[in-house]
Amino acid sequence: MAYTEDDLKKELETKEYEYGFYTDIESDTFPIGLNEDVVRAISKKKEEPEWMTDWRLESYRAWEKMKEPEWANVRYKKPDFQAISYYSAPNKKPKYDSLDEVDPELRATFEKLGISMDEQKMLAGVAVDVVMDSVSVGTTFKKTLAEKGIIFCSISEAIREHPELVKKYLGTVVPQRDNFYAALNSAVFSDGSFCYIPKGVRCPMELSTYFRINQAGTGQFERTLLVADEDSYVSYLEGCTAPSRDENQLHAAVVELIALDGAEIKYSTVQNWYPGNKEGKGGVYNFVTKRGICEANAKISWTQVETGSAVTWKYPSCILKGDNSIGEFYSIAVTNNFQQADTGTKMIHLGKNTRSTIISKGISAGQSQNSYRGLVQINSRAENARNFSQCDSLLMGNKCGAHTFPYIEVKNKTAMVEHEATTSKIGEDQIFYCNQRGIPTEKAIALIVNGFSKEVLNKLPMEFAVEAQKLLEISLEGSVG
């Protein structure tokens, strides 16, 4: 029987989350609830200096006064912030030099994910800083990086060992009061990554952190701070999968990128958290604040593949402060069943001759809602600023929705801004064309979806592209060849 789009739809609906498993590691978990004492306790637990505790408390006080935002095009049951445990760490905190010493159960987890550390170490040359339930448990390749003067460690370690750097840059791109979730994160962030690339250094390998939400009922509040000093280069990978769980889990991360004069940062994300089952029950709430600032001649490039989470609310942004700086945003967002995604970017042009490119691809299936929301702002002093935006949506079935909300604000006459968006389904003529040439419908759909997202997939680093393909498979199995 011929494989039709309907079959694909059926398959998509019934497709269960393949990577849903749960690793049984004893965790040291705080009781639920949030107040100043909890914030202090987190800070104490992490052996933080006083200025950090004060910084957290300041954020907490600001958060208390804020209201949860409602403008996004998503519907969900608001999380009860007093019903979440704000700290959870694997009990045995290991400090290994080699993989053999790692808890075998933990290693099995990674093997199931298909990211065997041994393999990655050998084949890909990737330094993996594994963050499991918010605490960094293993950092590899640290020595190689240390030789170049690169600091790549967990943020709590950075607070202890490089307080001057953290103090100087933390909260400069995403201030504590920036938004509701950023304030919450600033108050309670448990761990995350810190990276500093010294002047003129080209990071020899792709830095990567594997995030996993593991403990039931613990929200993850990751904090990532990445500083690329003058004329340096770094490519950073972030990828996530989460176990199948019925309870909604909250994830409110903050990522800050700082690219000083002439620096280049490439930040890639593959997000595949549990999207909920096909009735729309469960799934991760992903409310993330990601922002980067570019000084003169600097470049920040965001690439993301979003396939998971029940609700996604995420706008990786670039502030193009310096002259001649460049911002890029490449995104694929796939939503299925009852998933909702409201994602996009902000490009704030402040400096002269600044350029930005936005390529966003949305694929909606099942009863999902997929929105692109972006802002391109050219300020009056940004001479010769240039922006190109393209947002394409692909709809599968008539129960889903695709929405585009671009905001364009231009205050300078020399600006050139282009925005285009299209929405369509897979054309019958396209499939017919493939069929004619002996390509079965299933393969044809795969080919078309692949081609649709190719522009973005191409932007991923080699090591990650394979994985991104794999994650797309889970969301759209049978359609990606």
Added chain:
Amino acid sequence: MELKDKLISSFLAFEEAFDLNSDIHELRTRSLKEFEQLGFPSKKEEAWKYTSLNSVLKPDYSVFPKKEDTIEYRDIKKYLIHDIDTYNLVFIDGIYSSHLSQTTHDKIDVCLMSSALSKSKYKPVIDNYFNKIVSKENGFTPLNTAFSKEGAFIHIHKNQLADKPIQIVNFATGNEAALMIQPRNLIVVDENAHVQIIERHQSLTNNPVLTNSVTEIYAAKRAIVDYYKIQNDRDTASLIDNTFVEQQEQSNCSMHTFSFGGKLTRNNLNFYQRGEHSDSTLKGITIIEDKQHVDHNTLVHHISPNCESHQDYKGIFAENSTGVFNGKVLVDKEAQKINAFQANNNILLDDKATINAKPQLEIFADDVKCSHGCTIGQLDQDSLFYLRSRGIPLKEAKALLMYAFANNVLESVKIPEIKKRINHEIAQKLGVSLGFDL
């Protein structure tokens, strides 16, 4: 006193002077309550994010103008499309001027809202259509309904063709220090009927004027409606225009908006496609300077399958002017096989000019072709150089390029005199004479 309070308190006096129909009375009272709740929109509302009404609402507007009809035809001739024969509905300070107008009841009804609201002959039409498709998103429409009294009433009966275009022109004389006018138009075009309408709001002095106009247009099966709005008012006049168009099967409606002046112009243009195979065209040219502000807020709601919509808005912004384009295409789940296009192109001429664009697509059906494009840029330096190297002075070269930029909006204008008039106004605006028509 704040304008809102003033309007609410003067409502009673208004109703006492003009309570002729109990149905309408009830509707007016209800609408006033709605206005009382909604008030005037503020910048906090998403749809008004880029348009501030503060300075527009400040003057102490008089709500009931004194009747003083002193205008002669020669004073207003230049504001009319006078070189062709048309039906004219001329209102002076919101009051109908019979000696400047030309109406008809021969096969088609071109007359006044006040008589349509009061005469029993028109009751079925009023009952069926009056205030049926207006949206209550902001306070302006309910406010207009509460004070609805005068305006154009046009009813083209089945299989009839309006033999001449109809002009609806509102003049403000400046007899009042500041005036608020609220015209209310109802246009019903029956099956197979065809009509062409030209609308203009014009202030004759520099006294502040605020016009809050509401127009409802109903196009029945296979009806054709061709509507032109010419907005080239003084820098003291502001216009909030709310237009609602409902289309049935195979109907064809087009709306051209030419915005060349006025302190603040807000066009809320809403199309609802209720019948299959209907076609909507929304086009506009905006050329403004100084501190002028033009805001196009469009909605095309595709409710039925197999329909098309085309939007094309061009803007040229000089000096301190601000342009806003907020276009939305909404495609319902049932509305399959839709082709919806939206284009918005803008040129900024000066450093202080601003453009804010927000072209949106909200799509719930899968078998559709929807696209939007939005560009912001400046005149191409190479093209300018090319023209100048052939002996065309800079000013004329710029004007030529701007003509070319706006031209595809003018192409679909079906009344040659309007095309000529708009060409003339564009040339005037750019301060050049090219000696030819496009």
